Amino acid sequence: MIAIEALEKAFPGPTGPVPVLRGIDLAIGKGEIFGIIGRSGAGKSTLVRCLNLLERPTAGRVVVGGREISALSGAALRAARHDIGMVFQHFNILSSRTVRDNVALPLELIGGLTRGQRLRRVDEMLELVGLADKAHAYPAQLSGGQKQRVGIARALASRPSVLLCDEATSALDPETTKSILALLSEINRALGLTVVLITHEMQVIKEIAHRVAVLDQGRVVEQGRVFDLFTQPAHPVTRALVREVLSLDLPESVAARLRHAPLTGPGLVVRITFTGPSAREPILSDLVRRFGLSINILHGQVDTIQDAPFGTLTVEVGGAEASLQAALDYVRLKSLKAEILGRVAAPDRAVA
Numbered sequence: 408m409i410a411i412e413a414l415e416k417a418f419p420g421p422t423g424p425v426p427v428l429r430g431i432d433l434a435i436g437k438g439e440i441f442g443i444i445g446r447s448g449a450g451k452s453t454l455v456r457c458l459n460l461l462e463r464p465t466a467g468r469v470v471v472g473g474r475e476i477s478a479l480s481g482a483a484l485r486a487a488r489h490d491i492g493m494v495f496q497h498f499n500i501l502s503s504r505t506v507r508d509n510v511a512l513p514l515e516l517i518g519g520l521t522r523g524q525r526l527r528r529v530d531e532m533l534e535l536v537g538l539a540d541k542a543h544a545y546p547a548q549l550s551g552g553q554k555q556r557v558g559i560a561r562a563l564a565s566r567p568s569v570l571l572c573d574e575a576t577s578a579l580d581p582e583t584t585k586s587i588l589a590l591l592s593e594i595n596r597a598l599g600l601t602v603v604l605i606t607h608e609m610q611v612i613k614e615i616a617h618r619v620a621v622l623d624q625g626r627v628v629e630q631g632r633v634f635d636l637f638t639q640p641a642h643p644v645t646r647a648l649v650r651e652v653l654s655l656d657l658p659e660s661v662a663a664r665l666r667h668a669p670l671t672g673p674g675l676v677v678r679i680t681f682t683g684p685s686a687r688e689p690i691l692s693d694l695v696r697r698f699g700l701s702i703n704i705l706h707g708q709v710d711t712i713q714d715a716p717f718g719t720l721t722v723e724v725g726g727a728e729a730s731l732q733a734a735l736d737y738v739r740l741k742s743l744k745a746e747i748l749g750r751v752a753a754p755d756r757a758v759a
């Protein structure tokens with residue numbers, strides 16, 4: 408649905424052009440929710456604004472629905488933009504217009520519909536975003552979440568096939584964020600809409616994106632399926648972002664006592680990472696029953712990412728060396744990851 412090819416954008420600076428996007432290649436499929444995440448200043452907003460030419464790329468191509476947007480200007484560009492809706496962080500709705508008139512605005516600008524047709528379309532959109540009862544309210548009478556629903560209804564009024572969301576939930580509290588993300592997900596499913604989601608919050612990506620690209624200093628440093636990125640982040644920026652959502656790190660109190668050590672002896676600390684179907688198996692009780700090990704859980708988190716279970720358990724394991732080795736082999740045979748983190752010193756071991 409969207410092809411971004413060798414996209415570059417530079418802004419003029421005091422000593423010459425300052426590159427902000429440095430060669431972006433991305434392909435976004437029809438009906439996908441595609442997340443673009445990065446730290447502040449990574450170039451996310453600039454990238455999303457290049458998709459509807461609110462910013463004109465310095466080099467490269469943007470193709471949306473088979474049409475090369477980056478080659479268009481004037482009336483042809485305005486017409487192409489009707490196929491690309493956009494939702495903003497601060498809603499950008501007009502305080503002097505009612506909810507209904509805000510949503511009707513793009514239809515008035517496009518023209519071609521009678522007043523009756525416009526109103527029917529607007530009411531349909533308000534129904535879709537759950538604001539049918541607020542049609543005659545003014546923005547000042549709405550909560551942040553409701554204002555964003557108006558923003559979404561307005562973006563969808565021209566029946567676009569792509570919806571760009573630039574930090575659409577960043578101004579909202581966690582509860583409202585959840586409801587707006589659920590709405591975007593629902594709309595994506597119901598209308599088969601392609602959604603591009605710009606955010607700095609990994610939680611947003613985890614909640615609804617199918618695939619994600621990580622942007623750093625104007626480059627895509629990693630991209631893939633959300634589950635894969637969460638479970639096997641490769642780039643340091645991705646790892647740092649994932650850590651904000653999944654606490655994979657050991658608590659300080661345990662980490663401080665960890666020592667490198669051979670397999671033999673007491674207090675061996677092993678981290679087991681659960682992914683895929685084996686994540687549902689009772690692996691710890693297996694280790695106790697089959698290999699006669701003693702197990703003390705030090706730290707753990709089990710979560711679901713897009714309905715697939717994922718988690719880590721850090722355990723202190725005791726037992727004969729041969730049993731330990733066999734147990735590690737057993738865990739790996741189950742396609743779970745088992746890493747020896749080290750050993751905790753004997754007097755400190757009894758930490759649960």
Ligand SMILES: Nc1ncnc2c1ncn2[C@@H]1O[C@H](COP(=O)(O)OP(=O)(O)OP(=O)(O)O)[C@@H](O)[C@H]1O
Nearest residue numbers: 418419427445446447448449450451452453454607
């Ligand atoms: N119109 C502009 N003129 C000059 N520099 C700009 C312009 N727009 C953005 N920049 C610069 O481009 C860089 C990337 O900005 P951008 O807003 O795209 O990043 P971002 O990842 O969306 O960050 P944030 O979440 O903080 O907005 C920043 O260094 C910013 O100062």
